[in-house]
Amino acid sequence: MKAQEINIRGETGGRPVKTDKRKKKIKRRLYWIKLILLLTLLSTTVVLLALSPLFNIKAIVVEGNMHHTKEELAGSTGIVIGLNGFRQFENDFGSILSLRYKDAEKRILENHSYIKDVKVRFLLPDKVKVIVSEREPFAVVHSGDINLLIDEEGYVLEASEETWAGYPVITGLEFSGFRPGQALEPANRDRIKKAKHVLETLEYLDKNSSFKITERLDYIDVAQLKNICIKFDSRILIKLGDLQDMEYKVTFMKEILQNKLGPHEKGTLDFTTGENPEFIPGE
Numbered sequence: 001m002k003a004q005e006i007n008i009r010g011e012t013g014g015r016p017v018k019t020d021k022r023k024k025k026i027k028r029r030l031y032w033i034k035l036i037l038l039l040t041l042l043s044t045t046v047v048l049l050a051l052s053p054l055f056n057i058k059a060i061v062v063e064g065n066m067h068h069t070k071e072e073l074a075g076s077t078g079i080v081i082g083l084n085g086f087r088q089f090e091n092d093f094g095s096i097l098s099l100r101y102k103d104a105e106k107r108i109l110e111n112h113s114y115i116k117d118v119k120v121r122f123l124l125p126d127k128v129k130v131i132v133s134e135r136e137p138f139a140v141v142h143s144g145d146i147n148l149l150i151d152e153e154g155y156v157l158e159a160s161e162e163t164w165a166g167y168p169v170i171t172g173l174e175f176s177g178f179r180p181g182q183a184l185e186p187a188n189r190d191r192i193k194k195a196k197h198v199l200e201t202l203e204y205l206d207k208n209s210s211f212k213i214t215e216r217l218d219y220i221d222v223a224q225l226k227n228i229c230i231k232f233d234s235r236i237l238i239k240l241g242d243l244q245d246m247e248y249k250v251t252f253m254k255e256i257l258q259n260k261l262g263p264h265e266k267g268t269l270d271f272t273t274g275e276n277p278e279f280i281p282g283e
Contacts, residue, residue: 055085058126065132067114067157073130076111077104077120085122101128108132113157113181139170139195143178154184154192168214170195172223191222194243198228201246211258213250227272232257235266252277 060079062070079088079101089095095102101120108118108130117133135151140163142148149158149167156178158164170192175185183189198220206212218231226242236257240249249271256269256277267282 053084055125057081057083057085057088057128060128060130061123062130062132065134067134068112068132073108073112073115073132076108077101077128077130078107079104079120079128085124085126085128099124104130110181113155115181116155137164137167139192139199140164140167141170141173141184143175148178148184150184150192152192152196154188156180156182156184168195168199168217169219171219171221191225194225194228195220195222197243198230198240198246201250202230205247205250205254209254211254213254213257235264236261237268239268239270239272241272249277 057079058081060074060077060081062073065073079085086096089101090103092102099122101122104120105118108120109115114134115132116135119131121129121131123129135153135155135157137149137157138152139150140147141150143159145161146159147161147163148156149160149164150156150170157180159178159180173184173188173191175188178184199214202213202217206214213230213232216233218234221229221231228240228242230238230240232238238253240246240253253269253271256279261279265281268280269277270280271277
């Protein structure tokens, strides 16, 4: 029985089946051994090459900045010029694969209030590129004696006892505290959005008019979203109601302020009392 098993021949040629299988197994093992050795050698070569002076950082390039200097942003990355770029990835394998310094991005966002988004990339072989997008100032909000400069999403860009000329003042927001670089409480987002709509309407209708409301606008009050008010020229309070028909209301308001009221009259112009606005004189 043994002899028969040993002498069974394959159909294509003359070698014993068991001997052929053994040779295939040996070849397969040798193949994997060679592959592992090759990959190990390749990996070692890549690591040694990556850690060589060839990849030492020579420059940090900054793009997209307007409110923060390039030196400030480059310094906040924590990346040191002259050191190997791969050694500065802080053991983050995902960062190495994407060639992004994610810890540097986090530091920039935490330390610079105007930065909305940032990417810090390693440009092989020896440069780092910092690309930022910044928040744009939109309005001023009062918090006691402190004035807050915010963007249209309610993020606090700066806080100061001084004010900022050229930006509208928004009143009626509610918040218990603030921190530069962070948004005011979420409940204010809808109020800021509505104030923005009123302001955009005013600016649109002022564009081709010699009588400009925005140049003498004291504030936009959004404390009551169904009765949004604006103060004009420190003497006329205008109750606009909700946002419905805002362009019509502003057009009508401009006509009244320019042609129906004297330059020194004070009072309240109310669009919430009926079909036509009512002017109530005041002191």
